[in-house]
Amino acid sequence: MSDASLNPTATDRWMLPEGIEEVLPPGAWQLESLRRRLLDVYQRWGYQLIVPPLAEFLDSLLTGVGHDLDLKTFKLTDQLSGKMMGIRADMTPQAARIDARQPGNGIRRYCYIGSTLLTRPKGVNGSRAPVQVGCELFGSDALAADAEVVCLMLHSLEACGVPATHLELGHMGVYRALLARTGISEAETVALFEALKRRSIPDVDHLSASLPENERELIRALPRLSGGLDVIGKARALLDHADLTAALDALEQVAQCVQKDFPDVDIHIDLGELRGYTYHTGLTFSAYRSGMGSALAHGGRYDGVGASFGRPRPATGFSLDLRALLPLIQAQATPPLAVLAPAEGGEALEAAIRELRRTRPVIRRMPGDALEDYSDSCDAMLTCKDGVWRPEPFSNRS
Incomplete structure (x- = not known):
């Protein structure tokens, strides 16, 4: 040690x-x-x-x-x-x-x-x-x-x-239905899932090589079924099983509902998105913002x-993680600053402080402190003129 x-x-x-x-x-x-x-x-x-x-x-x-x-x-x-x-x-x-x-x-x-x-x-x-x-x-x-x-x-x-600029929609039912038709072992299922999650097309091709031809081609198509709403139509042409069609119907209907409330949000369909495979059973969704690689929220x-x-x-x-949003908020907004009040000033000052605190923060000075101590937290100071206390611009503010 x-x-x-x-x-x-x-x-x-x-x-x-x-x-x-x-x-x-x-x-x-x-x-x-x-x-x-x-x-x-x-x-x-x-x-x-x-x-x-x-x-x-x-x-x-x-x-x-x-x-x-x-x-x-x-x-x-x-x-x-x-x-x-x-x-x-x-x-x-x-x-x-x-x-x-x-x-x-x-x-x-x-x-x-x-x-x-x-x-x-x-x-x-x-x-x-x-x-x-x-x-x-x-x-x-x-x-x-x-x-x-x-x-x-x-x-x-x-x-x-x-606000989100992009919404990604997927459906775990597509992969689960395809998997149920293959009859592969648990070990093979895990390996194939990991390859699909990594979007490693060579590994997917290798691991699916022994599957029946129809299922093999459908599994291999999943990583490529990603894009705009037209992906749903492309998937329908490939996936004709009842369970698969139901999943595509769900994606289409939810996308239509979202478009009514959020017409400016770009909707992305990704049938190869397998986040939460062991947990999710149906529709999955993630919200993104332009310029950011990770999702702001998901479910x-x-x-x-x-x-x-x-x-x-x-x-x-x-x-969503509220802490992860904080840097984005801090980059956009400046928190409200306070009014600085003198340490002493009689009942008129106390009444002015009580009234002002109904609408904005007020900080009272302590005996012996310096005005410079408040330059970052206050933008006004309570000043008495003609017996009336009013907030005035804080001249010591840098």
């Missing part, structure tokens, strides 16, 4: 783990403003707010969500029960558990906002502590439910001031997720 590890410097003690960040002013206020704005939107759409716990027992937290989430989850031992617990890496399974415990089979709409923790970041320079925002609609397998969730996702980005249908809790229910939803 090195001397440095035995005697860490003060700077070392202040360092945060890689991928773990704190949000400082004014970003923290902007983050809170986005949170409030989104909750107002979800309330107007009829979504009920839930606040799941940060940690749960593993057998509940990871039930039915597959191996991927297991690897992303920090684990610890509960000192009271001795059982293994996990810190949530995704709040969607928690929403599914909450829905499964409610009586009745009616439609339920939930929204949530909270911190999550990942063992590894999602991408290069990504955060391991996303602030996850999401909406889930349980109890309906109708296309109208998918369309509602997609439109609400796009409205969420608009409310944050970063999809995941029917039957409550089966592990004894209640399989149709479900669809979306989520």
Whole structure:
């Protein structure tokens, strides 16, 4: 062990783990403003707010969500029960558990906002502590439910001031139906899935070489079925099976619904998009913004997720990382600055401060401080003229 590890410097003690960040002013206020704005939107759409716990027992937290989430989850031992617990890496399974415990089979709409923790970041320079925002609609397998969730996702980005310019739609039912017709082994299925996910056409061609000719050509066509809405017509010419046609119908109808509310959003169809294969069962969707390589928000249908809790229910939803949107917001908006008030000034000053705080922030000076200390946070100063306190431009502001 090195001397440095035995005697860490003060700077070392202040360092945060890689991928773990704190949000400082004014970003923290902007983050809170986005949170409030989104909750107002979800309330107007009829979504009920839930606040799941940060940690749960593993057998509940990871039930039915597959191996991927297991690897992303920090684990610890509960000192009271001795059982293994996990810190949530995704709040969607928690929403599914909450829905499964409610009586009745009616439609339920939930929204949530909270911190999550990942063992590894999602991408290069990504955060391991996303602030996850999401909406889930349980109890309906109708296309109208998918369309509602997609439109609400796009409205969420608009409310944050970063409207999407591109929407990518896919459908896991296409690949699942093709796979069911091949009869290949589990190992072959995994290898083919990984090749398709990487869009490695040579590997896809190699792994599908032993399949029957019709299925082989359909599997090989998937990575190439990507583009505008005309891709749906091209796919219909190739895929004539009933399950495949139903999936294409769903894509077409949801795209039409989105176009009515968001005519300026470019819709991209990608039948080779297999994100969340072990989780999603139907329509998948991601929202993008020009100039950005990663999705701002994404979601999809995941029917039957409550089966592990004894209640399989149709479900669809979306989520986004509010922290990831913050740099885009900070680049566009300047937070409101405060009015600086003197440390003392009598009852007239106190009344002026109370009245002014109804509409904007007011910071009171402390005895002995310097005006320069407030040059970045204030743009006006309360000044008394003819016995009346009024805000005047802050002359010391740089």
